[in-house]
Amino acid sequence: MTTVTTPRGRPRDARVHAAILAATTELVAETGYAAMSLGAVAARARVGKDTLYRRWSGKAELVYEAVFTTTDTAPVPDTGSLEGDLAAMTQQLIDEFSTPAAIAALPGLLADFAADPDSRARIRSDFLTPAKERLVDVFERARERGESAADVDTDLVLDALVGTVVFRLGVLGDPPDPRLARSIAGITAKGIEAR
Amino acid sequence: MTTVTTPRGRPRDARVHAAILAATTELVAETGYAAMSLGAVAARARVGKDTLYRRWSGKAELVYEAVFTTTDTAPVPDTGSLEGDLAAMTQQLIDEFSTPAAIAALPGLLADFAADPDSRARIRSDFLTPAKERLVDVFERARERGESAADVDTDLVLDALVGTVVFRLGVLGDPPDPRLARSIAGITAKGIEAR
Amino acid sequence: MTTVTTPRGRPRDARVHAAILAATTELVAETGYAAMSLGAVAARARVGKDTLYRRWSGKAELVYEAVFTTTDTAPVPDTGSLEGDLAAMTQQLIDEFSTPAAIAALPGLLADFAADPDSRARIRSDFLTPAKERLVDVFERARERGESAADVDTDLVLDALVGTVVFRLGVLGDPPDPRLARSIAGITAKGIEAR
Amino acid sequence: MTTVTTPRGRPRDARVHAAILAATTELVAETGYAAMSLGAVAARARVGKDTLYRRWSGKAELVYEAVFTTTDTAPVPDTGSLEGDLAAMTQQLIDEFSTPAAIAALPGLLADFAADPDSRARIRSDFLTPAKERLVDVFERARERGESAADVDTDLVLDALVGTVVFRLGVLGDPPDPRLARSIAGITAKGIEAR
DNA sequence: ACTTAACCGAGACGGTACGTCCAGTCTTACT
DNA sequence: AGTAAGACTGGACGTACCGTCTCGGTTAAGT
Incomplete structure (x- = not known):
């Protein structure tokens, strides 16, 4: 109470x-x-x-x-395939990071957070955790469809998706390519399924 | 002249x-x-x-x-498999980024570089290009072995490897897990081969 | 009304x-x-x-x-001599300015008042005027006793008494010497009488 | 050395x-x-x-x-009488305190100095001591002329002169009256001689 | 040997941002 | 309407760096 x-x-x-x-x-x-x-x-x-x-x-x-206060109302994607779901989630990530303010803010913001242990923990708890829950749902459905084994390292997949997008858009300053989400999701999904 | x-x-x-x-x-x-x-x-x-x-x-x-002045004397890995080569290269990356100074410097350094267009270009030309050449060699050999198709997006693979490692070690501050390189290389290699 | x-x-x-x-x-x-x-x-x-x-x-x-809200109930001193009356009045002044709060407050308070013309006028009208009336009484009696001429510059004498006490106690922070009032009154009274 | x-x-x-x-x-x-x-x-x-x-x-x-960085080049006054010497010194004091900057600065400056014990000591050592030496010279000559007894409280006389002038000009903001120095010196000199 | 020009340690310089503190006013809910 | 609490704008404080500059002095190469 x-x-x-x-x-x-x-x-x-x-x-x-x-x-x-x-x-x-x-x-x-x-x-x-x-x-x-x-x-x-x-x-x-x-x-x-x-x-x-x-x-x-x-x-x-x-x-x-x-x-970064997207109220995150978007539903967990359910396209019928692991690759489709991952692509949709990656696209959501790209959309969130593609605003002019986000692109300008990302690298410096992450640097400041990284410099302080408490803030570092907040990246995990406040930002990554909601995304991870959605990703767990996606993998759960993929497992039920028989596309993926049980023991996927969800944290690693999420860190890879976020790290890749941040590095491309924030650090390198590449323009958001509309095919980027599909490319990333393609490799990742097949890599997981093929294990 | x-x-x-x-x-x-x-x-x-x-x-x-x-x-x-x-x-x-x-x-x-x-x-x-x-x-x-x-x-x-x-x-x-x-x-x-x-x-x-x-x-x-x-x-x-x-x-x-x-x-970051690794004289980069390490030879291009040649383990006989795409997955092995990728794991070796990822491990080289992790080793380079795992010194106390590198971990402390990475996020702030990338933020400062990202804030200036000229410096941003230098990340590509000075840092990523040598790594890309090594990666092209690896893919070339994999193609000759029939493990991989011709049209691999080398830039994307490299950005993903670097972005993931930077995010894990530099931003989140995770301790360098000895299995990390294999995990990343595993998904990536299979994702490429399965296309 | x-x-x-x-x-x-x-x-x-x-x-x-x-x-x-x-x-x-x-x-x-x-x-x-x-x-x-x-x-x-x-x-x-x-x-x-x-x-x-x-x-x-x-x-x-x-x-x-x-x-500084001494209700000023003390009677106008009447010791029978100009020097005695001045000493008594000076001692009253010293007593009023010797409390810990007054010593700490005096210089800053006067500075704030001095910075504003209206407040500056208030020092004369609110604080000095009552004292001046008492001093006029003292000089009146001294004149009747033949100790002093008619045309004493009362304002100057009052400013000298107050200024000296404020400077000693408030600015220099000297401890209140019990003989101080007599010393000041001695010179002042003789100086006036001898004209 | x-x-x-x-x-x-x-x-x-x-x-x-x-x-x-x-x-x-x-x-x-x-x-x-x-x-x-x-x-x-x-x-x-x-x-x-x-x-x-x-x-x-x-x-x-x-x-x-x-x-207040008068290089203080003015010679010690020697007019032939105690009253004349005191008037000259008082006038020097008034001149120093009558510039627009000095009038504006005095009360606040004294308040800030008074708030700190070290600074309070500096008023005595840096500002008053040179004036006191000059005043001692004046009294010495007066004693030789037989105008004054030996045991004059020089500190008190100096504090009275300075305190009165500061209060008049700085605190009350009175315009510098050309007769002021003579009036103050008159009372003070006679008060000392008559002892 | 002598000149010359760049290097070097030290620290002053103009400037910008920091994070804290206070003045004096305003906006709630409560009495 | 008075009150306690505390948020509000505005601005000064004293500190810390930045990147440049100005000294006295050093170190080689070219004369």
Whole structure:
């Protein structure tokens, strides 16, 4: 049972929250992650710096919330084949990482997260875990169809999908090729089935 | 024809060069990429800051030379199977990225490179191209053995190998699992062969 | 004729007033004038910051009321000699300025008042005027006794007494010497008489 | 014997020093002591903030050097009478404190110095001591002329002169009356002689 | 031997961002 | 309407780096 303490004092303004996130998304896309200062975000959002630090611990947390808060409403793909499902999931990943803000933010954001053990753990728990659950569903169905053996290393497959997409789009800056998802899924699915 | 201008004045001291690279490797491993300042490197190497900037354009270039200068003497693997060759190459990659300095440097270094179009191009030309040539050799031999079709997307395979390893070791900070190379190579090789 | 508007709503709580003044006196003595924030006063008095600003215009006004509200009940000294009367008045001044809170508050308070023309005028009208009236009485009696000529520059004498005491106790931080009042009064009285 | 260590590195630029002091004097006169920020000084002097903090520990030290660095070349007055000498010295004091920058700076500067024990000691040692030496000379001559007894409390007289002038000009903001020095000196001199 | 030009250590320089703190105002729910 | 709590804008603080510059002094190659 959670003790719900009645909040006291002036409640936080949701419009302020939204204005900050919007300013962050704009600025990171315009100037890049490293060149974006929190002072500039505050100025663009017409907000004091304190208001930023009251809600987020620093640049990384702020950008993470601003850029990667896909409510993830898309259903788990069910195309009837492992390869089709993997391609659909990879495409979802590419779509999420292909916005101008995401492309500009990704490498710097991951670098900042990687520099702190707690944040590193958050990548796994907050970002990868939901995707892994969807991937487990996909493999479960593939196993029922007899396409895949039971003991697939789901973590490795997920890390490979994410790592490949991040490296291509974020680090190398390649334009999002519409065939990319199918290519990746093709190799991966066949590699798993053939074991 | 390159005009070789005879250098005049005092020649650069090779010991200074080495001292800077050593200090860089130490500091990046101790404090991390972002927290490592060039002033600290200069102080540790007992060198003026100008001496750094005379030789490298900034932190990224310096760290790149200090950490990733594997003279790459290892021969192209030839184990007799595509899977074996891929596993050997992946292991070489993991070895290169598993030193304390490399793990600490990788995400921040890639972020800095990714932020500048010229540097981004250098990742392809300086770092990936040598690896790609080795990978082309491997695929060539596999094709001769009949393990693989002609039209393998070498770039994609390479990006996947590098991206996966970087994400695992650099971003997530996972300890280097001795079975990792085989796992990755297994899926990839079978995925390619099964096409 | 003053229009007495009947106050509407909840009347102000006198105990709140007292708690704020007490917290102010404590904090200014503990931390000094500049380091004392109104937020800290509010917290110590268990009061909202608005309650402070509703009653005082800022730090200077609040500290002034908290520290210098000697209801000045002491009678005008009448020792029978100019020197004795001046010594008594100077001692009253020293007593008022010698509390820990007053010593800590004085220089900063005067600086804040001095920075604003209106507040500067208030030093004369609110603080110096009552003292001047008492000093005029003293000189009046001295003149009747034949100790002093009619045209004494009362303002100058008062400014000299206050300025000297403030400089000694507040600025230089000298401990209050019990002979100080007599020394100052001695020179001043003889200087006036000898004209 | 003082060990003169050879200065290493780039020497400090005297023009930078002068530009900062000039900007400080201007700004403190324009905006007042409290409202003058070191950031504004740096901007006006076209200088980085670090350069300020490298030379001065804070606002108080900077303003002190900028405003109160009278090389004090004026000779010790020798008018032939104690009253005349005191009047001359008081006038020197008034002149030093009557510049726009000094008037604006004095109360806030004294408040900041008073808040720190070390700085408080510096008022005595750096500012008052030279004046005291001159005052001792004056009293010495007066004693030789038979105008004054031997045991004058020089510190008290000096504190009274300074305190009175500071209070009048700095705190109350009175315009510098040309008769002020004579009035103060008149009372003080007669008060001393009459003992 | 002497000149010349680049190298070198040290640290000052202009500039930008950091994260914290406070002032003074405003917005809730409660009394 | 007064009140406690605390969010809000705005701005100064003092620190840390960046990348450049300016010193005194060193080290070879070319004269």
